[in-house]
Amino acid sequence: ANWNIAVGDGGGSAQEALGLKFIEQLEAKTDGKHSAKLFLNGQLGSEQDTVNDAAIGTLDFSILASNNLAPFSPTLGILSLPYIFENLDQAVQTVEGPIAAELVENTIRDSGVRIIGWTYSGFRVLSNSKRPIQKLADLDGIVVRVPKNEIMIDTYKSWGNNPTPMAWSETFTALQQGVVDGQDTPYTTIYAMKFGEVQKYISDLHYLFLLEPLIVSESVYQDQNEATQKAILEAGNEATAYSLQWLKDQEAVIKEELVNKYGMQIDTLQDEAEWAKKAQEAVWPKFYESVGGKGKVNELLRSLGRDEV
Amino acid sequence: MGSKFIHFIDNIESYICRTLLALFVTLLFAQIVSRQLFGYSFSWSEELSVYMFVWFVFFGASYAAKLAAHNRVTFQYKLMPSWLPPILEFLSDMIWVAFNSYFVYLSYDFVFNKMNLFWKSQTLGIPMKYIYLILPIAFTLMTIRILQVNYYKLIKGIDIRDPDSQEMDELMEHDIDENDKKNAA
């Protein structure tokens, strides 16, 4: 068959890289019997829409941010808790471990789609046009655009900032005209969107590691024979591994480009422990229930060798 | 009292839409003022205004159907024998009714059977199910309005026409009146 894959982001994104690798592997493992086509830039609908479409069976595959999948299967929200991952290794360890396997099962049960791969899209870092932000106090008075996502809004509020939820389609213009001062997305997005043209400073935040699952419609998956199912899962695994390497290579290159080409300044935070403490205390308790209890969060922390809460 | 109530029901979409329009426009203005003057943004205002807007649009589409205001290409009617256009108009309206009825079934099925039950709006926390309810409701209303227009036209002999052309007629009549006055003077 020739399947359709909906992709939220555009060309050059981590999502596209994962999608292309998946198609290549799928073709190789099925001897060209099955292939797929990417539809970039949300051409097949918004990321949230594609989940319903895949669940009903009118769409085959989709690649979307985990925070857009979480509304359909709330336990996934654990991956978006602020500072749940402190670094890339912790994210990788979780994706490859039993907790992710459990989340995959939950998602099939709750929403009728199966996660078969994970895009590593990097930490969301904060860019702005006003001043370097190196300490929590520097954030004061910066108007930051966030997507209308309650975890992110609550996180900024815990830092004493009042973020502006704004549609993605308005964001570039709003940054350019100074309607808002800053925004947070991974390095790869900042580069792809040419935010360097309208932003000067980047702060190397680590509050949210963006994981973007590749999902398949469970009904489409169940219609396949065993060999094809196996090929789909394996191709997903290969694509996940490739995505990790892609991110490591790309981020290094992009950071350099942002500095050299756009003259951006990248700062590390001097007091990120403080940021983490504030966000954890204010945000985590509100979401214990929806992610399956405080015990689940502790289980994840334990698996990463971190202190329990 | 009774006729007032009927008038209200007959214009229900108009009342709902005017209220929604006034509300979301005011909400957006409040958001701009609050952000620019006080540096404060309401996190729920964008989502709320967009959903009010969607409800406004679909009720508005139903209201437009009541006024027979939906754009059609009609110049070709002038090239046809005069008995043909009324038949084509009626036929195309029945196709519209069929399309809408099917869409009502699809949207009902989506909202009550197919939609994910966890799915909530992000900042308001309202289940999306209730927000999507506008689709079966508005398309049912719209279908009733199309039938209403055809009932008035074919059975009662009252031709409900596009408000665009009505406005034009008012303008023309106004002009003719003026001319008559001048001629009389």
Place this chain on the structure above:
Amino acid sequence: MAESSIVLILFGSFLVLLVMGAPVTVALGVAALSSFLYLDQNPIKFVQIAFTSVGSFPLMALPAFILAGALMEAAGISKRLVTLAESFAGPVTGGISAATVLACMFFGAISGSGPATTAAVGMLMIPAMVKRGYDKGYASAITASSGGLGIVIPPSIPMVIFGISAIGLSVPPEAIAEHGEFQSVSITKMFIAGVLPGLVISISLMTLNYIRCKRLGYAGTAEGWDIKHIAESFRTGFWSVMAPLVILGGIYSGFFTPTESAIVAIFYTLFVGVFIHRELSWKDLFRSLETTTWLSGRVLLILFTATVFGRLLVENQIPAIVAESMLSLTDNIYLIWFLIIIFLLFVGMFMETLAAIMILTPVLLPVTYNLGIDPVHFGIVMVCSLSIGFATPPLGENLFVASGISNISLEEVTVKALPFAFVSAAAVFIIAFFPEIALFLPRQFGY
């Protein structure tokens, strides 16, 4: 071939329904539904598309600009702007009709729609021209022809719709390799880009107006310019002149986004209408709200079915096929511009502007990007071409409005408007062939 049978079903049933006189939105929806059923796809997709195609923040600019326009009429802002333009008429040959073009430009800077511009300007200027001995038909024709400026000069509802239709379009990787990453079209950039093309069209109209007036013997006033009258018009029209400054200035200085500018325009008008001009009543307010309701409802219902229609085109990769067949015909950019503009002018004769933009942008924009045409430049040419359609038969909204005001037969107004349509079309070719006309200003503003 699957693609060609889909094209046949999709466009075939669309055209049949249009000819039957079905509403545009029904023709699009039923055509898409037939294709879904033919492809054996589940049309339940329609439901989410219905919701998300409409549920987008920038789209709220549409009802907001319509409401602002209706309120400006009721608040006496429109009237004062036109009076100001009229005061510039003076002793020049064809002065008062040139002032009509000027009035349409002024009014265009607060209104986002063509027929609204024609109505507001025509109500005052057509009688004023007739008073100075103009033929009613000519007076109506020049008003109808310059009414299209309302959508070329910012703010502009069609430009908003173009920007939204362009969101999420994707172009072939070869085109990106050659011409760089395809950015979604910024509505602010579109607005700035419309200014000079608006001037080019105005100058073309005024030039032809001068020639025709000279032939018809429409001289100006004997007394020369009435400076006192001009000053008085400025004084009474101060708050009206401020309106475009508030709208456009606010956008460019970063106080608000284009979508929000429409909202600010509404409240500015309410303020002026209630406290300064004291002309705005509750009745006016309710009436404006009502008009906005059905106008928005009917346009945005088209957006829903046009999006489903466009989704089918995308999933079956029709735009790529169109691009290929077009490029196999010729790769001369001027020839391609020529074909596109003729096609757009033809579409503009029959179809409502916003529907045309929603249907054609997903097909044409990837094609023109392939040729290295800037999406903003293409959008401007598209809007300019379609703006001419307001004054061409058989569906010429501005002609209807103007003939309604002057009580002159539609045929006579149409015939007298045709020369203006030709000169505007010539202006569109100039705007297409010299991209700098559209792109110079945005670059100066740092876009």
